[in-house]
Amino acid sequence: GQQLNQSPQSMFIQEGEDVSMNCTSSSIFNTWLWYKQDPGEGPVLLIALYKAGELTSNGRLTAQFGITRKDSFLNISASIPSDVGIYFCAGHFGNEKLTFGTGTRLTIIP
Amino acid sequence: GAVVSQHPSWVICKSGTSVKIECRSLDFQATTMFWYRQFPKQSLMLMATSNEGSKATYEQGVEKDKFLINHASLTLSTLTVTSAHPEDSSFYICSARPPSMVAEQFFGPGTRLTVL
Numbered sequence: 001g002q003q004l005n006q007s008p009q010s011m012f013i014q015e016g017e018d019v020s021m022n023c024t025s026s027s028i029f030n031t032w033l034w035y036k037q038d039p040g041e042g043p044v045l046l047i048a049l050y051k052a053g054e055l056t057s058n059g060r061l062t063a064q065f066g067i068t069r070k071d072s073f074l075n076i077s078a079s080i081p082s083d084v085g086i087y088f089c090a091g092h093f094g095n096e097k098l099t100f101g102t103g104t105r106l107t108i109i110p
Numbered sequence: 111g112a113v114v115s116q117h118p119s120w121v122i123c124k125s126g127t128s129v130k131i132e133c134r135s136l137d138f139q140a141t142t143m144f145w146y147r148q149f150p151k152q153s154l155m156l157m158a159t160s161n162e163g164s165k166a167t168y169e170q171g172v173e174k175d176k177f178l179i180n181h182a183s184l185t186l187s188t189l190t191v192t193s194a195h196p197e198d199s200s201f202y203i204c205s206a207r208p209p210s211m212v213a214e215q216f217f218g219p220g221t222r223l224t225v226l
Contacts, residue, residue: 040220042217042218043217045214045215048213048214088153092212092213096142096144096207097144097159098144098215100154103152
């Protein structure tokens with residue numbers, strides 16, 4: 001099935017740095033979701049976006065729904081060790097299914 | 111709120127046996143649940159959409175006779191991997207969508223299946 005393109009594929013940063021990742025699609029979505037997955041666990045919902053242009057924060061996380069409805073980005077400020085994991089975007093349009101991104105793996109260098 | 115559980119968290123079985131995985135929504139009723147499969151270092155791939163009281167909808171390429179789905183109640187869906195083979199070894203994750211939400215899915219912790 002279709003997958004959304006996420007970039008970067010992986011990131012190696014130092015604790016305290018800010019992080020930015022994005023997700024792009026060839027088709028439009030009505031809802032964008034961002035999830036975080038820890039090793040051996042299921043994804044956990046971080047942020048949901050419902051309108052084009054919407055900017056939403058959840059603690060140190062900020063996400064935006066792109067104006068074209070074909071992209072979204074996620075920023076993490078002042079990263080901490082527990083931010084390590086894989087971040088997935090997901091888009092939703094019309095039917096029941098979510099379309100997931102390819103994932104961005106975040107690693108914090110000690 | 112919106113907690114989803116899965117059981118078992120891991121299972122090891124012999125080739126040719128069947129394995130049942132349960133997915134429960136603990137604090138909400140879910141008319142629709144979803145089953146995903148995830149290989150190492152890859153994204154989630156939807157296998158099927160489980161609908162309470164009706165047949166599941168399978169994604170293209172997923173064998174419905176091999177991956178049996180039963181959504182017997184508003185809080186329970188089961189996935190049975192029949193006649194499992196080593197290539198079925200994977201991480202299986204379910205999710206459920208609260209009826210008040212249009213898009214959000216809440217995921218279980220996953221089940222690691224290893225077929226020897």
